[in-house]
Amino acid sequence: MTRSRSIWIMDLLEYPLSRSPVVRTRDPETMRNALFTVYGATGFAVAKPADFEGVANYLLLSKIGLGFCGYGAKTVVEFPEGDFARLQIGLKGKAGVILGSTATIPVNEQQPGITPPGQPTTIVFEPGFEQLILRIKTGALENALTTLLGAKPRGSLVFDPTAPPKPPTAQLLRELIMFLANQLNSMAAQLPKSMLQELEQALIVSFLSAHRHNFTELLESSATEPAPLVVRLAEEYVEANWARAITIEELASQTNTSIRSLYAAFKKYRGYSPMRFAKTVRLRRARQMLLEGNPKTSVSQIAFKCGFGNLGHFAGDFRQMFGELPSEVFARAQRAR
Incomplete structure (x- = not known):
């Protein structure tokens, strides 16, 4: 050249x-x-x-x-x-x-x-x-x-x-x-x-x-095909009752379907189980509380309030979903107050 x-x-x-x-x-x-x-x-x-x-x-x-x-x-x-x-x-x-x-x-x-x-x-x-x-x-x-x-x-x-x-x-x-x-x-x-x-x-x-x-x-089915009523009802129920323990039997009863059918619907239209969705909702709620940086509370109190009895599992699940530990989010929020 x-x-x-x-x-x-x-x-x-x-x-x-x-x-x-x-x-x-x-x-x-x-x-x-x-x-x-x-x-x-x-x-x-x-x-x-x-x-x-x-x-x-x-x-x-x-x-x-x-x-x-x-x-x-x-x-x-x-x-x-x-x-x-x-x-x-x-x-x-x-x-x-x-x-x-x-x-x-x-x-x-x-x-x-x-x-x-x-x-x-x-x-x-x-x-x-x-x-x-x-x-x-x-x-x-x-x-x-x-x-x-x-x-x-x-x-x-x-x-x-x-x-x-x-x-x-x-x-x-x-x-x-x-x-x-x-x-x-x-x-x-x-x-x-x-x-x-x-x-x-x-x-x-x-x-x-x-x-x-x-x-x-x-991803394409989520965008082009609406989830059936049973999935939407289950998700709405979890969102409304996230602060207390919810069983799969309770979700099946509330949506008037069988446990097997509920699992199958979530797997097809969401790619995960109903209880995994419930955990995700609680983790998001926990993150919202952590981001407030309230000095009158603690990471462990927030974890318990959101239904996580094992702090180690809570920290692991939180990090897997958000890429950082709950203590890191809480400390950063407190510094920003």
């Missing part, structure tokens, strides 16, 4: 997210150091070091990371498993994503590439390739999924990187990413914190809707 055809026109071209530069270099070793220290890469190789040119920009927000990179020579980068999902939006040229021993997944202007959380990855960047990268923390994805479904689903969130994205939602996701990158790249744009948070949440929800995972069918 000759310099006249180079992507290296830094003084004339402002790349996406150029206000958040990481590296712009012709030196492969400089690029290697940036990839290892900023992005956590574990491997880096360039086919023709003399032709190498690279640029990388990256901005970390509260729940997501948004980046840009481009390479002038064929480059191979290896990443270990991470606690986030990675989405590659091709802007120019082509690349390939190798996940474990599977076949290479192409990435280009028409086809994005996804790396699921916990998946080691090798990415082959062809000369002239440019892309936007979206990283979403696993916890943010799980919290958004819980909000969409109404309760934390059973099991871990697992994406299928080989499944094609859903065209309408995938296009919306791409447009949202491009919009946010453009806004963050504008010297005049100073987005309010609340707007950034809303855009982050919109990106996360769009990502969950556009890319197939093990809860896709449940």
Whole structure:
């Protein structure tokens, strides 16, 4: 590749997210150091070091990371498993994503590439390739999924990187990413914190809707098919009586159905059991009380008031659902008073 055809026109071209530069270099070793220290890469190789040119920009927000990179020579980068999902939006040229021993997944202007959380990855960047990268923390994805479904689903969130994205939602996701990158790249744009948070949440929800995972069918059925009356009645009863012990027999009686039928309805339309829903409601109530930071109460008193007799189990369930211990939430709320 000759310099006249180079992507290296830094003084004339402002790349996406150029206000958040990481590296712009012709030196492969400089690029290697940036990839290892900023992005956590574990491997880096360039086919023709003399032709190498690279640029990388990256901005970390509260729940997501948004980046840009481009390479002038064929480059191979290896990443270990991470606690986030990675989405590659091709802007120019082509690349390939190798996940474990599977076949290479192409990435280009028409086809994005996804790396699921916990998946080691090798990415082959062809000369002239440019892309936007979206990283979403696993916890943010799980919290958004819980909000969409109404309760934390059973099991871990697992994406299928080989499944094609859903065209309408995938296009919306791409447009949202491009919009946010453009806004963050504008010297005049100073987005309010609340707007950034809303855009982050919109990106996360769009990502969950556009890319197939093990809860896709449940998510789609929740959006398109209303739950039967028996499920809604049970949920309303739990919401109204969360402060006292509720048995599955009581729920079946209140909804005028059998225990077996009630369990089957919740499993089909919610993906979890009626008693799991009851626990989720109590955990949310407990969090609301903890966030008040009332100095006249304590974590243990709130736990008991919300129906949790075992403080260890309460702390474990709370942390699994909200990503932090109840004592941490309570202490933070008290400091803010």
